[in-house]
Amino acid sequence: MNKPHALFTLLLLLLAGCTGPAPQSVADLPTRAATAVPLPTALPTNTAVPIPPTFTPVPTALPSDTPTVTPIPTATATATAVPTSTAVPYGYSTILGYSAGGHPITAYQLGNGPDQVLFIGGIHGGYEWNSILVTYRALDYFLENPDAIPANITLTIIPAANPDGQFAVTGLEGRFTAADVATDTFPGRFNANNVDLNRNWDCNWEPTGLWRNQEVSAGAYPFSEPENVILRDFILAKNPVATIFYHSAFYAVFTAGCPDTLPASREIADVYAYAANYPVYEQFTSYPITGDAGDWLATQGIASFTVELTNHTDLDWPQNLYGMLALLDYFAQE
Numbered sequence: 001m002n003k004p005h006a007l008f009t010l011l012l013l014l015l016a017g018c019t020g021p022a023p024q025s026v027a028d029l030p031t032r033a034a035t036a037v038p039l040p041t042a043l044p045t046n047t048a049v050p051i052p053p054t055f056t057p058v059p060t061a062l063p064s065d066t067p068t069v070t071p072i073p074t075a076t077a078t079a080t081a082v083p084t085s086t087a088v089p090y091g092y093s094t095i096l097g098y099s100a101g102g103h104p105i106t107a108y109q110l111g112n113g114p115d116q117v118l119f120i121g122g123i124h125g126g127y128e129w130n131s132i133l134v135t136y137r138a139l140d141y142f143l144e145n146p147d148a149i150p151a152n153i154t155l156t157i158i159p160a161a162n163p164d165g166q167f168a169v170t171g172l173e174g175r176f177t178a179a180d181v182a183t184d185t186f187p188g189r190f191n192a193n194n195v196d197l198n199r200n201w202d203c204n205w206e207p208t209g210l211w212r213n214q215e216v217s218a219g220a221y222p223f224s225e226p227e228n229v230i231l232r233d234f235i236l237a238k239n240p241v242a243t244i245f246y247h248s249a250f251y252a253v254f255t256a257g258c259p260d261t262l263p264a265s266r267e268i269a270d271v272y273a274y275a276a277n278y279p280v281y282e283q284f285t286s287y288p289i290t291g292d293a294g295d296w297l298a299t300q301g302i303a304s305f306t307v308e309l310t311n312h313t314d315l316d317w318p319q320n321l322y323g324m325l326a327l328l329d330y331f332a333q334e
């Protein structure tokens, strides 16, 4: 082939390229389509693309009817305006909102009775990480033993009221184990704004609180911290018969009041402490406490007490289970 001939052939080929490939028979098309890159088998989580109307809907069973731990990504659990809800056995979990550092605060709601009981762990974050794990331990127990929740009670467990503090010492959101906890747990007491969340509630609030003999930030004003706004609004909406906060480590149960102990708080604190074999005190007297969560609940007429675990590592289990069961039994209606 001489050069001009080759150029002419090239020109023809280019022209052919410009006008598209030679027509193919229709029978070729499926084969070509089948060689396309396969669709990912796992859909990405951000599947905001509208589902074609011809799609079969995802199972529409309400969470309480769904006996499975498989997370359901769509927020079908409740009609209330919450960001996301996920079915768990005998109930569902809900992300109530996000911390100053952007970590979720999750509530697990079990049972369906009109009387609300709340267990809240970890308001002092990773510094009191066993107060988080004891509420997860309770969650597991009541998931395995749904009959332990009386029919008239809804039990809601919020394991980590200060997820920033948990994240600071574990690097994790949600569940963790003791092996995940850093040696230095001190920074885990506070949220991402460096505020002690249990000095930020509106009972005797002061801008600077005390932790032992050390001054800590109590926030710019009462309820300045998003975690506490979330918790406050959730508790007020629930109007619970009992709210229990877990802390460590004073080996005691403390009743709540502002300034005086709420009689209903004292009553349920006694029930729990007796069954769990903790000494019970009306006030924490080791150093002045300002802006305490349970004390503020007393101003709203909501009964509450604090469980201080014995040390910073043990869950005091089944000791606390006995207290929890006694409390539920106290509110049970035959």
Ligand SMILES: [Zn+2]
Binding pocket: 124, 128, 198, 247, 248
């Ligand atoms: Zn604490």
